[in-house]
Every structure is written in C-alpha cells, then in structure tokens.
Amino acid sequence: MQAALEAVNNGRKIKEVARSFMLPESSIRDRLKKGEYYDPRLGRKATFSKEDEKELADHIITLAKTFFGITQQQLRKLAYEFAATKNIKHIFSREKGMAGKCWVYAFLKEILGSLCDFPEPTSMSRVLGFNKTEISLFFRNLEEMTEKNAYPAKRIFNVDETGITTVQRPGKIYAPKGVKQVGKITSGERGQNVTVVCAMNASGCSYIPPMFIYPRQRIKPSLKIGGPIGAQYECSKSGWINEELFEKWLRHFGKYISTTTKDPTLLILDNHASHSSLNAYQYCRENGIHMLSLPPHTSHRMQPLDVTFYGPLKAAYNRECDLYMKNHPYEKITHDVLASIFNKAYLRVASMDKAVKGFEVTGIHPINPNVFGDDDFISDPIVEGFTSENEHSIKNDISTEALSTHVTNQNRTDR
Numbered sequence: 001m002q003a004a005l006e007a008v009n010n011g012r013k014i015k016e017v018a019r020s021f022m023l024p025e026s027s028i029r030d031r032l033k034k035g036e037y038y039d040p041r042l043g044r045k046a047t048f049s050k051e052d053e054k055e056l057a058d059h060i061i062t063l064a065k066t067f068f069g070i071t072q073q074q075l076r077k078l079a080y081e082f083a084a085t086k087n088i089k090h091i092f093s094r095e096k097g098m099a100g101k102c103w104v105y106a107f108l109k110e111i112l113g114s115l116c117d118f119p120e121p122t123s124m125s126r127v128l129g130f131n132k133t134e135i136s137l138f139f140r141n142l143e144e145m146t147e148k149n150a151y152p153a154k155r156i157f158n159v160d161e162t163g164i165t166t167v168q169r170p171g172k173i174y175a176p177k178g179v180k181q182v183g184k185i186t187s188g189e190r191g192q193n194v195t196v197v198c199a200m201n202a203s204g205c206s207y208i209p210p211m212f213i214y215p216r217q218r219i220k221p222s223l224k225i226g227g228p229i230g231a232q233y234e235c236s237k238s239g240w241i242n243e244e245l246f247e248k249w250l251r252h253f254g255k256y257i258s259t260t261t262k263d264p265t266l267l268i269l270d271n272h273a274s275h276s277s278l279n280a281y282q283y284c285r286e287n288g289i290h291m292l293s294l295p296p297h298t299s300h301r302m303q304p305l306d307v308t309f310y311g312p313l314k315a316a317y318n319r320e321c322d323l324y325m326k327n328h329p330y331e332k333i334t335h336d337v338l339a340s341i342f343n344k345a346y347l348r349v350a351s352m353d354k355a356v357k358g359f360e361v362t363g364i365h366p367i368n369p370n371v372f373g374d375d376d377f378i379s380d381p382i383v384e385g386f387t388s389e390n391e392h393s394i395k396n397d398i399s400t401e402a403l404s405t406h407v408t409n410q411n412r413t414d415r
Contacts, residue, residue, distance in 0.1 A: 226340025
C-alpha cells in the first residue's frame, strides 16, 4: 500500500497502480483522500494513536513508581476520560464511563508488555522517608567518617534485627488441577515470634554469631541446643530488643571484633529507640565503635542485611521447618528446637558474596553516593485537579487531569 501511494504521487494513474499492486482502487483513493499513510492492520482502527498510547503508558508507569499504581477499573475509566477530553472518536461505554476489558488486555499486552502483579504493601513512612535529601546527608556523613578513620572493609559492619516464628510459611506445592483449597501441614495456625540480631561486615569474611531474644522470663538450657556456635541467648517480655539487650549485644559484638580506639570499627544500624541509650554510647566510645544511623524508614533500601541477607535466610528457614515437620509429623516446632532449625538455614545462607553484595548495592562500600538515581527518589506525589480534602481518594478516583501527575523533590519540612 505504501509503495502504491508513492507510485500515484509520482504521477502514475490510480487504475494502473491498482492493477500492478493488486489492490482495490477504492482503498487507494480513500487513503489519498484522507491522507492516511499508516501501516495496514487487521480489525478496526485503534482508538488511540501511538503517541496517545505512549502517554497513557508513561502515566501508568509513573503512578506505579510513586506507589499509586492504578487498578484495571481505574485504567478503564482513565482511558474513557482521556478520549473524551481530547475529543477522540471511540466506542467505549458512555453509560459506564469507561473503556472495555478487551481494550485493557490489548493495551497491556501491546504497550506495557505484561499484566500487573500484586503490589507489595509499602507504608507511607517508607515512601516519604526515602528521599534525596536524607540519603545525601547519610552519604555525606559516611564520607566524612571514612576520610577521617579510613575503615577497611573488614571493619565496616551492619547490624539489624529480624523476627522468626515457630509457624513457617509453606512454599508452593503440586496439587490436582481444579482443586480450590490446598493445604500443607504447619506447626500451628499462629506462632510466637523470636527476635534474631545478626551482623556482617563489608568484606564478607565475618558474621557475628547471632543473638536470640525469646518472649519469656528466663532462659533455659534447652533453648540453646543445636544453635549457632557462639550465639547469645536472651529474653524479654515482648520478645523484642530493648536498650538493655542492645547493650549486651554490643559487648557480644566487641568480643568478636576486638576493636580499639586506635583501630576503630564502623557500625551501621537503623535509628531504633533501643540503639540510642547513654550506656551504649559510652561503651562504643571507650572501645572504638563508631555508630552511623541510617535515615528513618529507609532500611528496605539502605540496610545491607535487609537487601541481600534476610530474604534468603527466611526462605531457607521455612524450608528447614518443612523438613522438620516431615521428619517429625506429630511434633510442633517449639522454642526448644527453633535455634537448631535456624542454624541449618543460617549456615547455608551466611556467605561472603551476600555480605559483599549487600554493602555494594546500597552504596556503603565501596562508597557510591550515586547508587540511587532520580527515579528511585519519590516524595510528595502531587496530582493536579485534586484538593487537599480529596487527595486521599486518588486510588479510587483517577481523573484525566491526573495525566499531568509529576513528582517533586522538594525538601519536606513536616518530618
């Protein structure tokens, strides 16, 4: 068709061109009359042009990056309002005020490449806390401390707490097709959480033996059976860490690294309240432990243990729990066997490459303040056309004016 139109424009007669290219004469005349030179395609003409579809796709991607991803119904409504605003001829339902499902499936397949997945719940604090100002301040402090003390990789540590439970999360299994409810045996329906404190260094050659914190009044010998060599066992009423237990962990940490004021150690940790006691500060000062706190609500991106270690550790722990239940079908997983099960997973996961990669991808070692690009920083999403009273309903009422959504990197002053 394109060659035929070019032949006619070069002076050849339409009837002659139609015979030569075996095309309907009426089709050639229609293309010349309307000035349409797009590639022919099966089915009716698309509602939106390629430029319009790209604008819609870019807007959807922007919303997803700003943690305001839209659902299928919202996309259908957005497409209808977009067509109506631009006076684009369409066959969408005027009664419902939205595009059809077939249009959505075709749009997602052709433009976005795939359907959306279930989102991971992300708190507003994390969305707003991870901003360029806070991250830049952290790296500036890190650079100043490193220039002053020249910490080698083996002297840069990260410490963090995580929770493990006596009821594992079962993995995927094979089951007959069509069965709606598939079960797998676990230790119980609700488990008790035990806090585990882990630490590793940037060289990957040193993992500090973990500390277990049980939700009980006192420690009994059976809790230590089969646990990691050198591990420390403590208890608290809630099973969570507190200032007193963190001070005990610091002494446990100091015993394994043999730090001094002449050969200091950098300890990177989050800003949990238990980490800021006066006794902890004095112990660190006397023993050459320099603590550097991560910005609030950024551990999911900045904490090496969170980024590369705890995910594989918990997956391995769940597998070990499954094996234990198969070998002991009539026994529940209790605190007495938790440490031994955890130890098997810990020994498999605590590898050098995970530690090195964790510090590398967070930009802590080697120091890389540019590890996060502008697209990684999201703060104060602003949707034009919404007042402060109804901004909270953005997920339920995406309007066409939202196509002008943009993200600002202004400093927040309300933290």
